[in-house]
Amino acid sequence: NAGVTQTPKFQVLKTGQSMTLQCAQDMNHEYMSWYRQDPGMGLRLIHYSVGAGITDQGEVPNGYNVSRSTTEDFPLRLLSAAPSQTSVYFCASTDAYEQYFGPGTRLTVT
C-alpha cells in the first residue's frame, strides 16, 4: 500500500512550457485534491474531485487544468507555466474527512 504518490519530486520549467504533475492513490478513495504551498500562505486549494468525471475549482485554479478518468489518478496540468507558479504542489486523497497527502512536487519556473 503506497498511499499517495507524486511524480516528479522536482521540476524546472521555462516560462511558457507545459507539463503534467502526476498523482496516484491506491486506497480507493473517491475524493482527491491538489494544493499549492507558498511561504507565508499555507496551502491553497487548486482543484478537487469526487470521482471519475467530476471536478471543481478551488481557491486558485487559474493556469491549471485537471481531469479524472480513473479513481486512482488525478493529474494536474500546467497549460503555460509562469514564474508565479513556482511552488510546492501537494496532492491529497481523502477517506471521509481525513486527507492523506503525497510527498509533494517542487516546481520552479524560470
Next chain:
Amino acid sequence: AQSVTQPDIHITVSEGASLELRCNYSYGATPYLFWYVQSPGQGLQLLLKYFSGDTLVQGIKGFEAEFKRSQSSFNLRKPSVHWSDAAEYFCAVGARNYYGNKLVFGAGTILRVKS
C-alpha cells in the same frame, strides 16, 4: 466561505516549556478541524483532528487541541516541548460538498525551540 487565522507567524519556546499555538476559524456549520505539522522539506503529517464529540482532542507526539465553539478556536497545546518539535504547524478547517472534500488552511506558525 470558511477561513482560518493563525495569528502567530513565529513562536520561540524553550525546550521543556509549554506550548500553545492559536487557531481561529470562520465556518457557517459545525467545523471539521485539523492540525498538521511539516518539517523543512517534508510533507504534511496529521497531528490530530476534531469531527464531533469531546472538545478536547488528543493527538500524536503528545499534542492536544481544544475546540471552543463560542470562541471559534481550536488551539494546539503541548505541556513540554522537545527540540524535535521545531517545525511549521498548520491549522485547517474542512468542508464537504457534492463535488468533493476540501480543506482551508491557515498561513502556518513556525515553531522554534531553543535549548
